[in-house]
Amino acid sequence: MTKSKVDEKAELPVEDKLKALFELQQIDSKIDKIKIVRGELPLEVRDLEDVVAGMETRVNNFNEEIKNLEGYITDKKNSMKDSASSIKKYEAQQNKVRNNREYDSLSKEIEYQNLEAQLAEKKIKEAKANILSKQEIIESSVEELKGRKKDLKVKKEELDEIIEETQKEEDALLKKSKVAQQKIEDRLLNAYGRIRNNVRNGLAVVTVQRDACGGCFNKIPPQRQLDIRMHKKIIVCEHCGRILVDPSLSGEVPVIAPVSVEKEKSVKKAKAKV
Numbered sequence: 624m625t626k627s628k629v630d631e632k633a634e635l636p637v638e639d640k641l642k643a644l645f646e647l648q649q650i651d652s653k654i655d656k657i658k659i660v661r662g663e664l665p666l667e668v669r670d671l672e673d674v675v676a677g678m679e680t681r682v683n684n685f686n687e688e689i690k691n692l693e694g695y696i697t698d699k700k701n702s703m704k705d706s707a708s709s710i711k712k713y714e715a716q717q718n719k720v721r722n723n724r725e726y727d728s729l730s731k732e733i734e735y736q737n738l739e740a741q742l743a744e745k746k747i748k749e750a751k752a753n754i755l756s757k758q759e760i761i762e763s764s765v766e767e768l769k770g771r772k773k774d775l776k777v778k779k780e781e782l783d784e785i786i787e788e789t790q791k792e793e794d795a796l797l798k799k800s801k802v803a804q805q806k807i808e809d810r811l812l813n814a815y816g817r818i819r820n821n822v823r824n825g826l827a828v829v830t831v832q833r834d835a836c837g838g839c840f841n842k843i844p845p846q847r848q849l850d851i852r853m854h855k856k857i858i859v860c861e862h863c864g865r866i867l868v869d870p871s872l873s874g875e876v877p878v879i880a881p882v883s884v885e886k887e888k889s890v891k892k893a894k895a896k897v
Contacts, residue, residue, distance in 0.1 A: 638854035647803040648828035655825045657789045664782045671775040678768045685757045692750045699743040706740040830870045839863035
C-alpha cells in the first residue's frame, strides 16, 4: 500500500523541511521586493479610481436633478397658463352675471387663480436659482474631475510601466513559490503563512547571525544555537516567533561572533554528548 503525499511530507527529515521552508522564504522575499518596487502605486490608483467614480456619480446625480427641476418649471409654466386662461374665462362670465352673489363667487375664483399663478412664478424662480447653484457645483466638479482623471492616467501609466518590467519575473517566482509549497506539509505551511502575516517585513524564516535572531536581532542562548545547528527539530525565536535556521543550511556564510573559551568548551562537550 503506497503512502500518501501528505504522509511523505510529514516523514521528511527535519533538515529537509527547514531547507524547503527557507527556499520558500527566499522566493517569497523576492516577490515582496517586487511589490515594494511598485510601492503604494496600486493603492493610489485604486483610490483615485474610487474618487473619479464618486465624482462622476455626483455630477450625473446633479444633472438628473437639474433635468427634474426643468420638468418642474415646465409644469409650473403650464399651470400659470391654465390660471391665465381661467382668469379670462371668469372675467368674461362676470360680464354676464345676474346678481352680486355670482359676481363675488367669480371674483374669488379669479383671486384664487391669481394667487396660484403668483405661487407658480415664485416656485419657478426658486427652481431656477436651484438650477444655477447646481450648475456652478457641476462646473467646479467637472474641472476637479479633469484634474483627477489626469492624475489617474499618469499613475496608471507609471504602474503599468513598472508591472510590465516586473510581471514576468513575478509570474515565474509565483510558480516557484507554488512548487516550493508542495514540498511542505500543511501544518508547517499554515504556520509559515501565519508568521509572515504577523511580521512587518514578511520574514518567517531567518538565519542566526552573530548569535542573534536574523529577524528581531535578540540574542539566542548557546544551547538553543546548538539545537538549531543540529537540525533535529524546528525551533522558533522565543521573542518574535520566527523559524530559525542555521546559516550553513541556507547556504549562507555564517557570521561568527567572538566566542569565549568557556563557551567554546561547552559547545564541544554538548556535541560530544550528541
